[in-house]
Structure formats: structure tokens, C-alpha cells
Amino acid sequence: MSETARNFTDRLDRLGEVAVRIGLNLQPGQELLISAPLEAVSLVRRITEHAYRAGASLVTTQYADDEATLARFRHASDESLDVSADWLADGIARAYRQGAARLAITGANPTLLNGQDPQRVSRASRAASRVNRAAMEIITRFDTNWTIVAYATRSWAAQVFPDLAPDEAQDRLWDAIFSASRLDAADPVVAWGAHNATLHARAAMLNERRFHALRFTGPGTDLEVGLADGHAWAGGSERTSSGVACNPNIPTEEVFTTPHSHRVKGIVRSTKPLFHQGTLIDDINVRFEDGRIVEAHAGQGEDALRRILDTDEGAARLGEVALVPHASPISETGILFRNTLFDENASSHIALGQAYTKCLFDTEGATPESLSARGANTSMIHIDWMIGSDRIDVDGLDCDGKATPLMRKGAWV
Amino acid sequence: MSETARNFTDRLDRLGEVAVRIGLNLQPGQELLISAPLEAVSLVRRITEHAYRAGASLVTTQYADDEATLARFRHASDESLDVSADWLADGIARAYRQGAARLAITGANPTLLNGQDPQRVSRASRAASRVNRAAMEIITRFDTNWTIVAYATRSWAAQVFPDLAPDEAQDRLWDAIFSASRLDAADPVVAWGAHNATLHARAAMLNERRFHALRFTGPGTDLEVGLADGHAWAGGSERTSSGVACNPNIPTEEVFTTPHSHRVKGIVRSTKPLFHQGTLIDDINVRFEDGRIVEAHAGQGEDALRRILDTDEGAARLGEVALVPHASPISETGILFRNTLFDENASSHIALGQAYTKCLFDTEGATPESLSARGANTSMIHIDWMIGSDRIDVDGLDCDGKATPLMRKGAWV
Ligand SMILES: [Zn+2]
Ligand SMILES: [Zn+2]
Ligand SMILES: [Zn+2]
Ligand SMILES: [Zn+2]
Known part of the structure; x- marks a missing residue:
């Protein structure tokens, strides 16, 4: 202690x-x-x-x-x-x-x-x-x-x-x-205020850039994740519809946004095991075409993975992409927590299934159809899995394909 | 053991x-x-x-x-x-x-x-x-x-x-x-079958008699409890609307029926304390007129008693009257359980509040108004309290007031 x-x-x-x-x-x-x-x-x-x-x-x-x-x-x-x-x-x-x-x-x-x-x-x-x-x-x-x-x-x-x-x-x-969970700080409430400010600043920077896509590269991974039209980056405390600021995850280290459900392509390998409803799924390798997983393998739990992907139409598409530095306090514990709340906050990740409407700008008056046309995925599930590590680079891509380095070997540039 | x-x-x-x-x-x-x-x-x-x-x-x-x-x-x-x-x-x-x-x-x-x-x-x-x-x-x-x-x-x-x-x-x-709970019998399921048969036989006997009222007499008690028109005695296992026989209380020793909400008169003293939502109410003395409690005292918890009676219109009237021999297995433990499930099954009792529709014959097609006209009480509460002991006699009364002894000193005659 x-x-x-x-x-x-x-x-x-x-x-x-x-x-x-x-x-x-x-x-x-x-x-x-x-x-x-x-x-x-x-x-x-x-x-x-x-x-x-x-x-x-x-x-x-x-x-x-x-x-x-x-x-x-x-x-x-x-x-x-x-x-x-x-x-x-x-x-x-x-x-x-x-x-x-x-x-x-x-x-x-x-x-x-x-x-x-x-x-x-x-x-x-x-x-x-x-x-x-x-x-x-x-x-x-x-x-x-x-x-x-x-x-x-x-x-x-x-x-x-x-x-x-x-x-x-x-x-x-x-x-x-x-x-x-930042409880050992002298005043945890103050520590959380500072941490929220850091995450908000990072989300604001990404929102200014308005990237067309992100690209993840590393061992077994070469994945381009298109971002939804008018996607909004979020991180740290969120505001509810009625304006209350809450921190949905304790702990949290991620900034995250809505990918385009039809503009994801390439291959990606998981970097940590996924524990889903009591089942271990490990060493996931999948290939995306036009936003959809068209090929899926797992070293362990492949059956469970296939069943997840078969849940509904949106289960094989992405609803979230999140950036987490490899050097986060959670990741530095060196512990594999075998629990999404911790492991997803120790590693960049993507989520199968439902998108967060909160991660889109200008949703006032939007219909399910208009959100869907902008690329927001819908599904009964939302399952995060980890694709980041100290061997993964991330670039932001403009419409014309120009790359801006965001992370190198898991660290913000 | x-x-x-x-x-x-x-x-x-x-x-x-x-x-x-x-x-x-x-x-x-x-x-x-x-x-x-x-x-x-x-x-x-x-x-x-x-x-x-x-x-x-x-x-x-x-x-x-x-x-x-x-x-x-x-x-x-x-x-x-x-x-x-x-x-x-x-x-x-x-x-x-x-x-x-x-x-x-x-x-x-x-x-x-x-x-x-x-x-x-x-x-x-x-x-x-x-x-x-x-x-x-x-x-x-x-x-x-x-x-x-x-x-x-x-x-x-x-x-x-x-x-x-x-x-x-x-x-x-x-x-x-x-x-x-009759669990120490060689086969509890068989023991419960026999016990249910005894309670059903006693209820059937009382249903044949079709008494107009019951009269309880003993120390501090001289109470006439009119019975609802077409009241039905029940006890032991009950049948649900769809015909499934269940035993609503484990243990159970009572036979019980619906009193007439406007035909209860006289005085009654509680014979065991009542524990209601964490509060002890003891030594209750009340007087009924035309079915309603018009005077209420308690040696302990009188405030709580008054609040119960004020809950709604039906809270100061009876919804159940039950006969339990003083010599029931529960009562013979000599234990005051301070819990209604046990204490009500060790003693004849009455309940303030809601009546059981099950304890009326010919309810097919009945309206709330018609049930109420037959004497069935309605209320948000149903609170049993104990009025039986080895010093209480119970008689069944015909329309013309003729008394038939049912219990003497707490035992069936
Ligand atoms: Zn996330
Ligand atoms: Zn997520
Ligand atoms: Zn009862
Ligand atoms: Zn009762």
C-alpha cells in the first residue's frame, strides 16, 4: 500500500x-x-x-x-x-x-x-x-x-x-x-477535475481536425476506420440531455467517437482478450469490407465471437472507436484486468454494435434514418475490444488521404 | 434437535x-x-x-x-x-x-x-x-x-x-x-397433504353452517363479527384462477373468511403484539360500531396504530377473520415469533383492510360495487392481528342470534 x-x-x-x-x-x-x-x-x-x-x-x-x-x-x-x-x-x-x-x-x-x-x-x-x-x-x-x-x-x-x-x-x-480510479490523490474530486480537463482538451483538438478516417497499423493490423459524418469526439465527463455533467466510467482514459458503419476496411488483431458474458474470446483476427466484418477468427472462443457477430444486422459493424495512450495509469499497472471497464481504458479499442448518439454533432431533430445515413450504427449489442498496444501507430486521414500522425507506439505524438 | x-x-x-x-x-x-x-x-x-x-x-x-x-x-x-x-x-x-x-x-x-x-x-x-x-x-x-x-x-x-x-x-x-413448517416429518410432502385435508374439512364444515356472524368472548373481548353475504371459508391449499393448488403460507394453521365490513360490533383486545413495518404495537384495545373502529388504544405504538387506521377508508374495517386452535404446533412451541406469518398461525385473528375475493362464493361477473354491497372490504392495507388465546371462546351465530359453540378456551369443540 x-x-x-x-x-x-x-x-x-x-x-x-x-x-x-x-x-x-x-x-x-x-x-x-x-x-x-x-x-x-x-x-x-x-x-x-x-x-x-x-x-x-x-x-x-x-x-x-x-x-x-x-x-x-x-x-x-x-x-x-x-x-x-x-x-x-x-x-x-x-x-x-x-x-x-x-x-x-x-x-x-x-x-x-x-x-x-x-x-x-x-x-x-x-x-x-x-x-x-x-x-x-x-x-x-x-x-x-x-x-x-x-x-x-x-x-x-x-x-x-x-x-x-x-x-x-x-x-x-x-x-x-x-x-x-484516482482515489489515492489528496483530494480525489480535485484530481478528477484535472483529469476531465485533459480529456476534454484532447477531444476538442480532434473535433477541430475533423478527420475523415483513422488508420491503425501494427502487427496483424492495417485498419482504416472511417468516421461518421459530423462525428463528435468525447472523453471524460459527459453532459446529459438536461445538462448534468456525469462521468460514465470510473476509471476512464479514453477519447472516443462514432465510426462510419459502412466505411471501415482492412484487417485488425486484438491486443487483449475479450471477456464477454462469462466467455473468454482471445486472439481475434478479423477483416472488414465496406464497414462489415467479412472474415472472423479467434484463437479461443471463435464460436462465441461468431454468435456475437450474428446477433443482428449491426453486430458485425462498428459503433465506437476510442484512442487510449499505452502509458495510461491503468495500463501502467501492467495488469490484465479481464474486465472491459479497465482493459478498454488501458488500450485503444473499437466496439461492435450500437453507436453513441452523443458522439455526433447536430443531432437535434435527427431521425434514426438520418443518423444511419451519416454512418451511425444500430444494434442490440455494444461490445468493446482492444486493438491498441505499444506497437500500434495511429494516423488521422483527411478526405484526400493525407495522414497526420496521432499516436506512435501507443503514445500521443 | x-x-x-x-x-x-x-x-x-x-x-x-x-x-x-x-x-x-x-x-x-x-x-x-x-x-x-x-x-x-x-x-x-x-x-x-x-x-x-x-x-x-x-x-x-x-x-x-x-x-x-x-x-x-x-x-x-x-x-x-x-x-x-x-x-x-x-x-x-x-x-x-x-x-x-x-x-x-x-x-x-x-x-x-x-x-x-x-x-x-x-x-x-x-x-x-x-x-x-x-x-x-x-x-x-x-x-x-x-x-x-x-x-x-x-x-x-x-x-x-x-x-x-x-x-x-x-x-x-x-x-x-x-x-x-412440518419439515421434520419422514416425507414433508405427504405430511402437507394430510394437513391440507384437515384444514379443507374444517373449512367445508363451516361453509355448510353458513353462520351469520361469529362471536369472540374472553378477557377484554366481546366482539361480534358479521360474515359477508355468501362468505366462503378457506384454509390450507388454495386454487388459483387457473386451477393451480398452492399453499400461500408455510406454515399455516388457519381457516379464514371474509367478515362483513359494516356488521362488526363490540370490543376486542389483542392477545399478542403486532409488528408492523418495523414498529411494535402491543396491548391493542379497540371498539367497533357498524363495522368501523371508532375507538382505538394501544399500550405501546398507539401512534402507529392510529396511522394505520387512517391509511384510507377501509383501513379501520375488517377484511379477514380467522380461526386457529390454541393447540396448533406453532403455538405449542410457546414462542412469540414477533412475525405475522407465525404468530397469526398460532392464534385466531382479524385483519384490518383488504378482503380476499377468494373468500366469497359466486364472484363470477361480480363488480367491485356488488362485492362491496355483500360486505367485502377494500383498502391498500391488509394487517393481521391476534385476538385468540386459551381464554377465548368462539360461537357461530345464526340470523336469529342462536349460538353454536365452535371453540372453547381456544380449542375446537
Ligand atoms: Zn470505449
Ligand atoms: Zn464502448
Ligand atoms: Zn389470516
Ligand atoms: Zn391475513
Whole structure:
């Protein structure tokens, strides 16, 4: 532990406070919906108290239990996996429309469903995506304030530090979460202010350039990612439709924007494994033509990858491209977190599926059709995967193909 | 522990099995909604597994956390206590309409809210009752199969056995729950079949008699409870609208029916304390005129009692009257459980508020107005309180006032 380290209870309380004040920027009178693994109850309690102190009217937590999930895959019939809790998903979407904020705690066992029949896993996951779509649209549009923070569960820690004893692994993962989340600064709220300013400046620079495309080059990668017409770069805190500034990810290191769903071409190799709904997908190699993945391989989990790509029409196209320096604090931990919130913020990445409307300028009065014509992708999924490393260069391309170096060996030029 | 006692894990699994097979009689393909205190996760897991084995399509658990509830009462503003999770309550009602079964686990700290401002407690509780009304109507109509079972939390156990060490108190409470729930029989499913037959026979006898009223007499009690026109006695397993036989309470010892909301008169004294939403109400003395409580006192919690009675028009009238022999297995434990599920099944009782439509004959095509004209009460609340003991006699009265002895000193004649 560093010299500024506090005891665990104090640091957990700091995480709760940063989640409510920086992550959510919860407004007096707002309802708050939390989703969390059962094991995260101690963090949920810290968040709940800070939320009520900040004026929350009501905090409601949906706990998920890995054991219950496994019991379903072990015993439920194939057909019944098409059932998902539409009554709950629609209720949650309604809560957001009524102004509720959303906080998700990540950290559940990343490989819980390894060993389950992938057909069954995919069937249940499609059913869930279908009913969660309305809520997900509200979130991606930033119609309400939301954030994701992490809890170091024992199952997650065991996979990040397989050689350590369980307690030690969990302590180490907590140390990494606390420092990556900038909680060990003298005043975390001030530190987050400075960090947000840096990310906003980088996004503003990219918005001025108005590149036509980005080009990623490196081992196994030569990818040109066209950017959507009127794409907007974002990073750090975001403003909701009603003007509340929230930090959707704690931690965050990325600046990101909307690619053009029909102007992506070339090959790309993943630089970190992807953990999707309990399944590991590693060593991904894909080829894009006219924005669509036309060839896909994975050293591990290729079946799961194919099923993701088959989810719907937009699942094989990009909805996000993000630039992250290899020298970010998260990346410098040297830890493979096996969790998207951390790994995507340690590496430039692209996301399959749904685009963020927030990452487009001039969307006032736009229709789904007009957004789509500008290149914004739509899908039930949004799955980030990592393509950056210290061996990847990134250039910005003008309409005429002129290249401007942006990153060399993973560092901003 | 008795000779037939198994180790705790086995008994908990038996409780899970009885809850799913006897309590719910869960049908293949049904969704299941569970509500439970966080501490009950081990029982939730047993129930969840038995539910999936029985063919459940999806089991969704809403966990309640006492700490979160307390944080709200400590920090939230008065006005914000009017907010309740309408989006969730309506979603749950929709799930029931779509055919989901409901299982509630009772056992949360019975006096959690002692020491909180009763005005605030009542404000939050009214808001919750308001939004839960639709779901409650579906449940009271038995439009779906449902059950309530108990988990021996440490806070509950500490209040039942204040002189024992925490572990011992919890063990003792578990022993009482397991035996009261008829789980220590060689085959609990067979034992429940026999018990249901006894309760059905007693209800059938009372239905043949078609009494005009019941009369309770004993110390501090001389109460005539008119019965609704075409009232139906029920007890043990019930049939849902679609014909599924479920046992709504595990354990259960009562036969019960619908009183006439305007034909109750006289005085009645409670024989056990009432624990309502974390507040203790004891030594209740009330006087009825024309079905309505016109005078109400309580040795403890009188404010809370008055607030209950003020909830709405029907809150000061009766929606249920139930007969329970003093010599029931629950009562013979000699334990004051401080929990309605157990204490109401150890004592004859009446309930303020909503009547069960199930406890009326010939309701096909009936309107709310016609049911009300027959004497069925309506209210947002349904709160049972205990008026039976080994010093209470009960008579059935004909239209002309002729009395037939039903119980003497708490025993069936
Ligand atoms: Zn991203
Ligand atoms: Zn993303
Ligand atoms: Zn009853
Ligand atoms: Zn009752």
C-alpha cells in the first residue's frame, strides 16, 4: 500500500463518494437504480449512503447472484432461455425516463459461463439484449446521468492474480482499482477535475481536425476506420440531455467517437482478450469490407465471437472507436484486468454494435434514418475490444488521404 | 434437535423443496419472482435450484437490505419519502399478469424502524402501499400462485430469544421454523397433504353452517363479527384462477373468511403484539360500531396504530377473520415469533383492510360495487392481528342470534 493509502473502509467510502459525486453527479430529488453482484453489498451500502446524503429520493438495488445464473444454465430447458424479464427491463427504462440515475457495479466472475453450452448462453443473452434495448438507448443517448464503477470480487481477483492466495489477490485488485480510479490523490474530486480537463482538451483538438478516417497499423493490423459524418469526439465527463455533467466510467482514459458503419476496411488483431458474458474470446483476427466484418477468427472462443457477430444486422459493424495512450495509469499497472471497464481504458479499442448518439454533432431533430445515413450504427449489442498496444501507430486521414500522425507506439505524438 | 433432524444444509434444502412444490406448486415454464432479505441468500439459492428443476423459465430475486432502508430514513428529506418505485411495482404486477409466480421470504428485523420518526415511516409506507396496490390485488385474488416462507435472520432471532447467544438464538429459531413448517416429518410432502385435508374439512364444515356472524368472548373481548353475504371459508391449499393448488403460507394453521365490513360490533383486545413495518404495537384495545373502529388504544405504538387506521377508508374495517386452535404446533412451541406469518398461525385473528375475493362464493361477473354491497372490504392495507388465546371462546351465530359453540378456551369443540 502507498503512503497515502488509507484503510480499506475509508477507501471504499471514497469510492462510494466519487461514484455519487463525480460518476453520477446525482441531483437532489433523483431516484437512483443500482445493479451489483451480491458480493458488492459493502460498496452498495457506501454508495447508497452518499446518494441519500446528496438528496436521492429513493435508491433501489438489483443484485445479481452468480449461483442463480448457473442454476438456470444447469437446469432450465433450452426453450425457456428465450424468456427474459421484460417486465423488469421495461420498468427500468421507465425509471430512467422518469429521471432516475443509473449506477452499475462491475466485477462479477469474468468466466462464470465457461463450460456452459455456448448455444444456450447465446440464446439467453439475446433474449436479455432484446428486452434491455429500450433502457440501453436511453443510456447511450445520455438522457440520464449514469456511471459504472468496479468491485473486486474474489472470483475476479482469482483470475487476475491466479498465483496469489485469495485474500492477497483481492487486496491487490482493490489496490489497482483504487489507484486507477484516482482515489489515492489528496483530494480525489480535485484530481478528477484535472483529469476531465485533459480529456476534454484532447477531444476538442480532434473535433477541430475533423478527420475523415483513422488508420491503425501494427502487427496483424492495417485498419482504416472511417468516421461518421459530423462525428463528435468525447472523453471524460459527459453532459446529459438536461445538462448534468456525469462521468460514465470510473476509471476512464479514453477519447472516443462514432465510426462510419459502412466505411471501415482492412484487417485488425486484438491486443487483449475479450471477456464477454462469462466467455473468454482471445486472439481475434478479423477483416472488414465496406464497414462489415467479412472474415472472423479467434484463437479461443471463435464460436462465441461468431454468435456475437450474428446477433443482428449491426453486430458485425462498428459503433465506437476510442484512442487510449499505452502509458495510461491503468495500463501502467501492467495488469490484465479481464474486465472491459479497465482493459478498454488501458488500450485503444473499437466496439461492435450500437453507436453513441452523443458522439455526433447536430443531432437535434435527427431521425434514426438520418443518423444511419451519416454512418451511425444500430444494434442490440455494444461490445468493446482492444486493438491498441505499444506497437500500434495511429494516423488521422483527411478526405484526400493525407495522414497526420496521432499516436506512435501507443503514445500521443 | 429431534432424532429425525438432519444437518442444517439438508433441512434448508427441504424448506426450499417444500416452498417450490407445496407452497408454489410451480408449473413448468412459469417465471418466479422472489423477494427476500439479503441475509436469506442461502435459502434463495435452494429455492432457485428447486424452481429450475421444476421447470421455471426464469427466477428473479429482489433483495431488500435493512442498511439501505435505514440510510434512507436517516438522510432523505421528508418530501422525498413520498417517492416509491412505481416502475418496479407496476413491472411486478405485469409479471404476475403474464403468469409469474411469487415467493416472499419473511424474517427481516421486526423492529428495524423503531426509533425512526413514525411520521416519516408512515409516509414512506403509504407511498409504497399505493404503488403496490395492483400487484396486491392480483395476489389476493389468487390470479397467480404464491407463497410466503421464513428465514431465521440473526436480528429476528435476537428478538425472539433475547437471552441467548446470537448463534444459539438463530439455531433455536431455525428449529422452530423447520418443525412448524412440518419439515421434520419422514416425507414433508405427504405430511402437507394430510394437513391440507384437515384444514379443507374444517373449512367445508363451516361453509355448510353458513353462520351469520361469529362471536369472540374472553378477557377484554366481546366482539361480534358479521360474515359477508355468501362468505366462503378457506384454509390450507388454495386454487388459483387457473386451477393451480398452492399453499400461500408455510406454515399455516388457519381457516379464514371474509367478515362483513359494516356488521362488526363490540370490543376486542389483542392477545399478542403486532409488528408492523418495523414498529411494535402491543396491548391493542379497540371498539367497533357498524363495522368501523371508532375507538382505538394501544399500550405501546398507539401512534402507529392510529396511522394505520387512517391509511384510507377501509383501513379501520375488517377484511379477514380467522380461526386457529390454541393447540396448533406453532403455538405449542410457546414462542412469540414477533412475525405475522407465525404468530397469526398460532392464534385466531382479524385483519384490518383488504378482503380476499377468494373468500366469497359466486364472484363470477361480480363488480367491485356488488362485492362491496355483500360486505367485502377494500383498502391498500391488509394487517393481521391476534385476538385468540386459551381464554377465548368462539360461537357461530345464526340470523336469529342462536349460538353454536365452535371453540372453547381456544380449542375446537
Ligand atoms: Zn470505449
Ligand atoms: Zn464502448
Ligand atoms: Zn389470516
Ligand atoms: Zn391475513
